[in-house]
Amino acid sequence: MKADLKVPRNRSVLRLAGAAAPILLVLILIPGFVETYQVQLLIYGLIAAIAALGFNLLLGYTGLLSFGHSAYFGIGAYAVAFVVQYLGPHSMEFYILIGIPVVAIVSALFGYICVRHTQIFFGILTLAISQVVYSLALKLYWETGGSDGLRVPRPALLLGLLSFSGPRGFQQFITSYYYYVLAVFVVCVVLMWVIVHSPFGKTLQAIRDNEVRARFLGIRIRRFRWIAFLVSGTFTGLAGILWVPLNGLTTPDVLYWTFSGEIVFTALLGGFRNFTGPIVGGLVFTYLKTYAIATTEYWQLLLGVVLVTLVLVLPTGIVGAISKLGRRLTKGKT
Amino acid sequence: MILLKTVNLRKQFGETRACDGLDFVVHKGEFLSLVGSNGAGKTTLVNLISAHLQPDSGQILLEDRDITHMSVADRIKAGIARSFQIVNLFDGLSVFDNVALSIFSREGKTARMAALADHDYDVRQEALEVLDEFGLSGKAEALAGGLAQGERKLLDVAVAYALRPRLIFLDEPTSGVSTHDKAQIMDTVSSVVRGGRVTAVVIEHDMDVVFRYSDRIVMMHEGAFLADGTPDEIRANKDVASILLGAPLAS
Numbered sequence: 001m002k003a004d005l006k007v008p009r010n011r012s013v014l015r016l017a018g019a020a021a022p023i024l025l026v027l028i029l030i031p032g033f034v035e036t037y038q039v040q041l042l043i044y045g046l047i048a049a050i051a052a053l054g055f056n057l058l059l060g061y062t063g064l065l066s067f068g069h070s071a072y073f074g075i076g077a078y079a080v081a082f083v084v085q086y087l088g089p090h091s092m093e094f095y096i097l098i099g100i101p102v103v104a105i106v107s108a109l110f111g112y113i114c115v116r117h118t119q120i121f122f123g124i125l126t127l128a129i130s131q132v133v134y135s136l137a138l139k140l141y142w143e144t145g146g147s148d149g150l151r152v153p154r155p156a157l158l159l160g161l162l163s164f165s166g167p168r169g170f171q172q173f174i175t176s177y178y179y180y181v182l183a184v185f186v187v188c189v190v191l192m193w194v195i196v197h198s199p200f201g202k203t204l205q206a207i208r209d210n211e212v213r214a215r216f217l218g219i220r221i222r223r224f225r226w227i228a229f230l231v232s233g234t235f236t237g238l239a240g241i242l243w244v245p246l247n248g249l250t251t252p253d254v255l256y257w258t259f260s261g262e263i264v265f266t267a268l269l270g271g272f273r274n275f276t277g278p279i280v281g282g283l284v285f286t287y288l289k290t291y292a293i294a295t296t297e298y299w300q301l302l303l304g305v306v307l308v309t310l311v312l313v314l315p316t317g318i319v320g321a322i323s324k325l326g327r328r329l330t331k332g333k334t
Numbered sequence: 335m336i337l338l339k340t341v342n343l344r345k346q347f348g349e350t351r352a353c354d355g356l357d358f359v360v361h362k363g364e365f366l367s368l369v370g371s372n373g374a375g376k377t378t379l380v381n382l383i384s385a386h387l388q389p390d391s392g393q394i395l396l397e398d399r400d401i402t403h404m405s406v407a408d409r410i411k412a413g414i415a416r417s418f419q420i421v422n423l424f425d426g427l428s429v430f431d432n433v434a435l436s437i438f439s440r441e442g443k444t445a446r447m448a449a450l451a452d453h454d455y456d457v458r459q460e461a462l463e464v465l466d467e468f469g470l471s472g473k474a475e476a477l478a479g480g481l482a483q484g485e486r487k488l489l490d491v492a493v494a495y496a497l498r499p500r501l502i503f504l505d506e507p508t509s510g511v512s513t514h515d516k517a518q519i520m521d522t523v524s525s526v527v528r529g530g531r532v533t534a535v536v537i538e539h540d541m542d543v544v545f546r547y548s549d550r551i552v553m554m555h556e557g558a559f560l561a562d563g564t565p566d567e568i569r570a571n572k573d574v575a576s577i578l579l580g581a582p583l584a585s
Contacts, residue, residue, distance in 0.1 A: 013450075194447070194448065194450065195447050197450050197451060197452070198446055198448065198449055198450060198451055199435075199443050199444050199445075199446045199449070199451045200446055200447040201451070202427065202431055202434070202435055202444075202451050203435065203438070203439075203444040203445075205424065205427055205431075206424045206427060206431075206435050209423075209424040210423065210424050212422060213418070213422040213423065213493070214424075215406050215407075216386075216410070216415070216418075216422075216494075217410070217435060217436050217439040217493070217497065218406070218407040218410035218411065218439045218440070218497070219444060220407055224444075224445075227445075231447075
């Protein structure tokens with residue numbers, strides 16, 4: 001059957017909108033039904049989802065596995081902490097306004113070095129660079145606070161319209177910040193969705209699938225990988241910017257390689273070969289880690305078992321497995 | 335009129351002279367076949383012209399413009415495209431996207447991030463027209479990785495053709511397909527390429543295909559040209575017959 005020229009292929013847009021609307025409604029209503037702690041966890045989950053969404057532009061769409069995305073998350077967090085230290089506490093918009101260009105510049109710089117290589121060499125380079133940043137954060141303690149880190153107080157939201165103090169300040173902040181992060185999350189999802197469905201996104205997927213052929217279409221491979229790195233680092237950095245006021249403190253732990261491992265874990269958990277996988281992975285991982293820590297002192301062992309099981313049994317992640325199951329059921333019906 | 339010319343083009347791999355001072359000429363509008371046994375240097379010659387390899391010495395001229403040291407991207411802009419001996423597609427993308435990407439690249443639109451690829455009406459229309467020409471419009475939404483071998487071969491050529499080159503190199507477009515599919519593929523490729531007034535250089539082993547579709551045939555042997563002529567001239571050439579039958583050369 002010949003495709004209709006006049007009708008753009010809107011199915012994926014409609015599918016996304018159809019699936020997203022009820023989920024968004026649930027996310028909007030949820031703070032009214034759960035405790036503050038659960039709302040707080042959900043914010044962490046949304047932030048992890050933004051970080052994973054950025055990370056997956058490199059892994060899922062460009063075919064580059066970064067072991068150093070903690071650097072961009074951490075630089076986002078430290079950028080906010082430095083703003084607080086040198087310019088005083090401000091509104092969240094101010095943090096984002098300063099933080100995003102900082103993360104973008106650092107991502108562009110590190111990306112320029114890393115994308116000169118691929119496969120294991122790329123992975124090792126990203127890891128090495130993130131460890132350099134970690135060491136700097138640890139050793140330059142007179143600026144960074146060393147292992148004690150830097151404190152970030154609760155910022156005002158919406159250009160100072162919402163500020164939080166007094167005995168109920170924390171609860172009010174969590175509820176307001178939840179909607180704030182949710183709005184940023186929605187913007188990030190839409191932006192990333194447009195990027196991966198744009199000619200740029202298709203080009204990245206072409207490079208991922210077949211670098212030689214992409215080169216013989218006249219595509220300048222390194223330039224595209226570099227831009228993908230920049231966008232990816234900036235999204236993950238934005239997650240760091242959003243994370244630090246919620247956490248109240250940033251330490252070198254968020255720059256350490258194990259945190260990069262958590263971002264990789266997140267993408268694997270949800271499934272890196274589909275758009276929604278990292279989002280689901282971010283949310284599930286946050287709850288998994290939190291409850292694993294609360295349940296047992298051997299929580300790392302528990303996460304390790306989950307990871308091994310995941311790789312062996314569900315290599316396409318949670319979303320990949322659900323899609324597969326859905327396809328099987330649909331086939332069974334027809 | 336000469337479209338492409340190589341001057342004393344050399345490429346050596348260790349002791350093996352893959353291209354031994356080749357003066358290769360391609361005329362505008364012709365359908366030329368490059369034949370020869372395995373290791374004769376055909377693919378190396380195409381790799382040198384398409385910038386997949388750099389020559390040790392010599393020149394490559396496209397309409398008298400020296401392109402010897404141009405990058406792949408610049409040669410594509412100059413009008414040279416190629417397909418590959420082993421099918422080279424974007425298997426995770428749809429058939430439509432494979433062709434659309436060529437058009438996006440040609441139009442300089444690949445860096446666009448703020449618009450949906452599917453919503454570019456001009457590219458969409460052209461991609462579907464190209465797929466139609468290659469008989470693949472019915473498979474537009476299918477994943478390239480899921481196509482049958484014959485369809486994959488056609489798509490491989492369609493991806494190169496969508497760059498709208500002036501000169502297209504097709505490296506064994508019928509290898510690994512049935513005799514029936516071979517004829518179908520070559521009928522389609524020949525008709526599209528000639529219809530689009532694209533000059534084509536085809537590397538091919540099947541001499542029935544070569545004699546049937548070519549305007550001119552160039553035979554290579556051990557990195558050098560052994561014969562050059564029309565299908566009838568090549569048919570009558572004893573050296574060519576010797577090579578094809580594995581016998582010693584007459585001259």
